[in-house]
Amino acid sequence: MIASLRAFLNRIAGGRPEEHDITALGADLDRWSTTLAEAAVEETEQVYGRRPDLLGRGQATWPAVRFTHLDDNSLEGVVTFDRYFLGRHGVAHGGAIAFLFDEIAGRLAHLGGRPMARTGYLRIDFRAIAPIEVELRISGRYLREEGRKRILRLELAHGDTLCAEAEVLMVTLKPGQR
Numbered sequence: 001m002i003a004s005l006r007a008f009l010n011r012i013a014g015g016r017p018e019e020h021d022i023t024a025l026g027a028d029l030d031r032w033s034t035t036l037a038e039a040a041v042e043e044t045e046q047v048y049g050r051r052p053d054l055l056g057r058g059q060a061t062w063p064a065v066r067f068t069h070l071d072d073n074s075l076e077g078v079v080t081f082d083r084y085f086l087g088r089h090g091v092a093h094g095g096a097i098a099f100l101f102d103e104i105a106g107r108l109a110h111l112g113g114r115p116m117a118r119t120g121y122l123r124i125d126f127r128a129i130a131p132i133e134v135e136l137r138i139s140g141r142y143l144r145e146e147g148r149k150r151i152l153r154l155e156l157a158h159g160d161t162l163c164a165e166a167e168v169l170m171v172t173l174k175p176g177q178r
């Protein structure tokens with residue numbers, strides 16, 4: 001379903017449908033919204049974004065990373081920004097890169113069975129354009145850990161070109177903190 005949704009969003013973003021198709025599609029989507037409203041559950045019960053076995057953790061709203069290496073202190077992977085992450089002129093939206101980085105930071109922060117942490121800061125430098133619809137490389141590693149603070153470094157590259165880099169602070173949650 002999520003793979004179909006991604007494909008669908010790509011077609012929406014990259015298409016210019018006829019008026020009658022737009023109207024019909026809107027009606028179909030409204031019908032599905034009504035059906036899905038009847039299947040609504042609490043956050044703890046939802047499936048969306050809670051399937052680590054699926055590409056993109058089973059959600060369509062962030063660029064789907066495929067991890068190629070994970071150890072306790074670093075990770076590597078590949079990602080392709082679909083058409084619906086377009087900013088302009090074939091380049092990924094900066095917010096999509098931030099979304100990608102926060103997600104990867106979350107993954108990296110919890111490697112090695114480390115306890116729950118939340119992003120304190122995410123400082124991004126955009127060094128070069130990140131094209132959509134081509135495979136880009138991501139990498140992340142621990143810079144240091146100081147008490148509750150985990151300082152991480154992330155990179156997004158296109159071939160030999162560094163597109164964006166970030167330093168991220170993840171703070172271990174205190175007992176009872178949500």
Ligand SMILES: CCCCCCCCCCCCCC(=O)SCCNC(=O)CCNC(=O)[C@H](O)C(C)(C)COP(=O)(O)OP(=O)(O)OC[C@H]1O[C@@H](n2cnc3c(N)ncnc32)[C@H](O)[C@@H]1OP(=O)(O)O
Pocket residue numbers: 102103105106107110118119120121147148149169171172173174177
């Ligand atoms: C099972 C595993 C599954 C893995 C799958 C995972 C995928 C998940 C992917 C999803 C992932 C998505 C992830 C998301 O999107 S998380 C969502 C985005 N983030 C938030 O909503 C966080 C909001 N902020 C907070 O909740 C609190 O501020 C936190 C919890 C971060 C800290 O408040 P807390 O009251 O607890 O702690 P503290 O204030 O005593 O600070 C403690 C230390 O930290 C230092 N500090 C704090 N902030 C900053 C700052 N901005 N710059 C520099 N330093 C900062 C501070 O100086 C102190 O240092 P020191 O004085 O001790 O030296």
